[in-house]
Amino acid sequence: MKIAIASGKGGTGKTTIATSLAHLAATDGRTVAYLDCDVEEPNGHLFLKPQILREEPINKLIPVVDADRCTHCGLCSQACRFGAIACVGQQTLIFTELCHSCGGCLLVCPQEAIREVPKPIGLLRIGTSGPLQFVEGVLNVGEAMSPPAIHAVKDAAPDVDLTILDCPPGTSCPVIESVRGCDHLLLVTEPTPFGLNDLKLAVEMARALKLRFGVAVNRANTGDREVWSYCRRQRIDILAEIPDDRAVAEAYSRGEIVVESVPQVAECIRSLLETLQSGAPA
Amino acid sequence: MKVAVTAQGADLDSPVDPRFGRAKYFLLVDTDSGEFTAHDNVQNLNALQGAGIQAAQAVVNLGAQAVLTGNVGPKAFTTLQAGQVAIYPHASGTVRQAVEQWRSGNLQPAAKANVEGHWS
Numbered sequence: 001m002k003i004a005i006a007s008g009k010g011g012t013g014k015t016t017i018a019t020s021l022a023h024l025a026a027t028d029g030r031t032v033a034y035l036d037c038d039v040e041e042p043n044g045h046l047f048l049k050p051q052i053l054r055e056e057p058i059n060k061l062i063p064v065v066d067a068d069r070c071t072h073c074g075l076c077s078q079a080c081r082f083g084a085i086a087c088v089g090q091q092t093l094i095f096t097e098l099c100h101s102c103g104g105c106l107l108v109c110p111q112e113a114i115r116e117v118p119k120p121i122g123l124l125r126i127g128t129s130g131p132l133q134f135v136e137g138v139l140n141v142g143e144a145m146s147p148p149a150i151h152a153v154k155d156a157a158p159d160v161d162l163t164i165l166d167c168p169p170g171t172s173c174p175v176i177e178s179v180r181g182c183d184h185l186l187l188v189t190e191p192t193p194f195g196l197n198d199l200k201l202a203v204e205m206a207r208a209l210k211l212r213f214g215v216a217v218n219r220a221n222t223g224d225r226e227v228w229s230y231c232r233r234q235r236i237d238i239l240a241e242i243p244d245d246r247a248v249a250e251a252y253s254r255g256e257i258v259v260e261s262v263p264q265v266a267e268c269i270r271s272l273l274e275t276l277q278s279g280a281p282a
Numbered sequence: 283m284k285v286a287v288t289a290q291g292a293d294l295d296s297p298v299d300p301r302f303g304r305a306k307y308f309l310l311v312d313t314d315s316g317e318f319t320a321h322d323n324v325q326n327l328n329a330l331q332g333a334g335i336q337a338a339q340a341v342v343n344l345g346a347q348a349v350l351t352g353n354v355g356p357k358a359f360t361t362l363q364a365g366q367v368a369i370y371p372h373a374s375g376t377v378r379q380a381v382e383q384w385r386s387g388n389l390q391p392a393a394k395a396n397v398e399g400h401w402s
């Protein structure tokens with residue numbers, strides 16, 4: 001079973017919940033993997049403190065033009081939906097940061113002047129944290145294209161009973177790439193107007209992707225009650241209400257897994273895990 | 283010589299559009315005769331990415347030898363340079379005024395992009 005943990009914005013406690021779920025499940029005796037898909041800013045490792053056993057480069061394929069064969073016809077530039085190629089005068093420029101590796105330019109070039117070469121865009125780190133399997137992707141600084149790196153993380157996932165995917169914040173391409181193929185999506189939110197606004201966007205995304213999803217409200221004893229009324233109106237299940245507690249913030253700042261340090265939260269996470277795995281809510 | 287000016291409208295009295303890649307129009311002005319042609323930039327206005335690059339390519343293909351605009355990002359800059367187009371950012375006022383500024387030597391050519399990406 002694959003469970004993705006996402007939130008419309010950063011800072012809602014998504015990683016706290018994802019690492020806690022993974023850690024709890026793994027100590028329960030199941031085979032569990034934690035995948036950090038937030039490749040622009042992976043931080044699950046701060047809490048799980050994995051022992052890294054293997055590192056591999058993450059590559060994406062980018063086109064390279066053979067200047068001797070290129071006749072500057074401009075067809076590749078017209079074909080690129082991502083505006084990544086400019087044919088100016090006697091030069092054909094490829095802006096690899098914008099390239100989505102679709103291979104379109106390769107297909108249209110009448111001179112067969114374009115070939116693809118791998119370009120490293122990040123690093124895959126694979127290891128263990130106690131009984132838990134750990135995989136993270138780290139995108140190189142300045143590299144804009146995270147979906148291929150997320151894809152690499154998911155490809156490297158071991159075959160286990162339960163996979164927890166810690167998604168990047170937001171609702172755009174990287175999140176969609178992360179949640180694709182998951183059995184269940186957990187949307188983490190906070191009971192504030194901003195939290196609700198981002199939750200609505202995340203719910204729209206989940207519905208558009210036809211994913212089974214539920215909500216976890218973090219810092220549930222703070223803010224207002226709008227998240228609850230929204231979820232009631234929309235018939236969305238709230239699967240967990242995690243209280244705000246000084247101890248949580250302290251554990252977080254010390255880089256500890258919250259379920260290890262705060263028993264009250266551990267109870268919430270344990271019942272959340274059971275609900276998610278029972279597959280009851282639709 | 284032919285100079286391309288980013289413009290918010292299709293005539294010489296339109297204000298200069300400070301955005302290069304997402305300019306409304308490019309006015310191609312023949313500085314010898316004073317004649318001009320207007321070219322809309324609709325395609326790039328709505329592009330998700332690469333607007334600066336594609337606008338730069340369009341300017342090169344129009345045969346401009348210089349471009350007068352507000353801000354140019356790094357990718358558009360690289361593309362214009364490859365097309366041997368001189369780049370004059372910080373143009374302001376109407377298109378007509380910008381061309382006059384340029385003619386009287388009051389615009390400095392840029393040696394590198396003057397804004398980060400996403401402006402482009």
Ligand code: SF4
Pocket residue numbers: 063079080081082083084085094098099100101102103104105106
């Ligand atoms: S591979 Fe696709 S995205 Fe990349 S430059 Fe070619 S056409 Fe554009």
Ligand code: SF4
Pocket residue numbers: 065069070071072073074075076077087092108109110111112113114
């Ligand atoms: S399609 Fe091929 S020949 Fe034409 S400009 Fe592109 S690389 Fe050159």
